[in-house]
Amino acid sequence: MGTETLVGLDLLGVGHRYRDKKVLDRLDLSIAPGEFVTFLGPSGVGKSTLLRILAGLEEPTSGRVEPTVDRAVVSRMMFQEDRLLPWRNVLDNATLGTRGRRDEAAELLREVGLAGREKDWPSELSGGQRQRVALARALLHQPDVLLLDEPFGALDAITRVTMQQLLERVLHEHPRTVLLVTHDVEEALVLSDRVLLLTERGITRELRIDQARPRHRGDARLAGWKEEFLDGLLEADRALHS
Numbered sequence: 001m002g003t004e005t006l007v008g009l010d011l012l013g014v015g016h017r018y019r020d021k022k023v024l025d026r027l028d029l030s031i032a033p034g035e036f037v038t039f040l041g042p043s044g045v046g047k048s049t050l051l052r053i054l055a056g057l058e059e060p061t062s063g064r065v066e067p068t069v070d071r072a073v074v075s076r077m078m079f080q081e082d083r084l085l086p087w088r089n090v091l092d093n094a095t096l097g098t099r100g101r102r103d104e105a106a107e108l109l110r111e112v113g114l115a116g117r118e119k120d121w122p123s124e125l126s127g128g129q130r131q132r133v134a135l136a137r138a139l140l141h142q143p144d145v146l147l148l149d150e151p152f153g154a155l156d157a158i159t160r161v162t163m164q165q166l167l168e169r170v171l172h173e174h175p176r177t178v179l180l181v182t183h184d185v186e187e188a189l190v191l192s193d194r195v196l197l198l199t200e201r202g203i204t205r206e207l208r209i210d211q212a213r214p215r216h217r218g219d220a221r222l223a224g225w226k227e228e229f230l231d232g233l234l235e236a237d238r239a240l241h242s
């Protein structure tokens with residue numbers, strides 16, 4: 001399963017306003033096919049708005065988004081909350097909106113570590129397990145671009161690391177272009193090919209990370225970058241909320 005051609009995205013002067021509030025301004029950005037790009041930025045700067053635009057859930061008020069492959073981008077969002085339907089079991093949640101495909105769903109559930117849990121109700125799962133179902137569901141849609149809006153934000157620290165490792169493994173099996181929004185700088189540095197700092201002045205910092213995976217969290221270079229991004233985030237937060 002999976003698409004043959006990886007899809008990239010070009011953002012051309014993307015801007016957005018909610019009534020008289022400007023959220024994104026003339027954003028230009030090229031995302032390469034198969035690239036894993038993460039957005040860091042202070043709360044309220046417009047990260048979720050950007051993902052919603054990329055998902056086609058919101059029209060930008062200016063500019064446009066062009067996929068590098070000449071067809072519609074089918075992207076799939078995964079959110080901080082798992083959005084599982086409580087009255088559907090695990091398998092039925094995973095297949096939601098895909099008209100069947102139960103065998104593939106069962107295989108994906110196995111890959112995310114939920115073999116044997118297909119008939120369980122969401123209420124019988126832990127937060128991490130629920131996000132595993134959400135990840136399987138997102139992948140079942142075979143999105144060209146996978147959009148992840150703080151998918152592990154509500155999880156405890158250990159489960160979060162486990163889920164990051166799982167995501168890395170699953171992406172190795174099913175290569176995808178991925179855009180992640182997170183508040184966790186370490187998560188960004190461990191997972192991404194490129195980390196961008198989004199501030200009210202646009203993208204003010206960009207870091208390409210070519211280190212092999214899996215990356216060591218204790219790595220000295222990662223620690224240095226973490227400090228830099230934390231400083232950048234604090235500064236951007238002060239500017240945005242002053």
Ligand SMILES: Nc1ncnc2c1ncn2[C@@H]1O[C@H](COP(=O)(O)OP(=O)(O)OP(=O)(O)O)[C@@H](O)[C@H]1O
Pocket residue numbers: 018019023041042043044045046047048049050
């Ligand atoms: N539907 C809406 N109508 C009006 N304003 C909105 C709407 N959605 C978001 N906003 C405002 O736009 C700004 C950006 O919101 P957005 O959710 O994109 O930020 P964010 O960077 O993702 O924040 P966080 O990190 O807290 O999730 C915020 O000030 C928010 O209040």
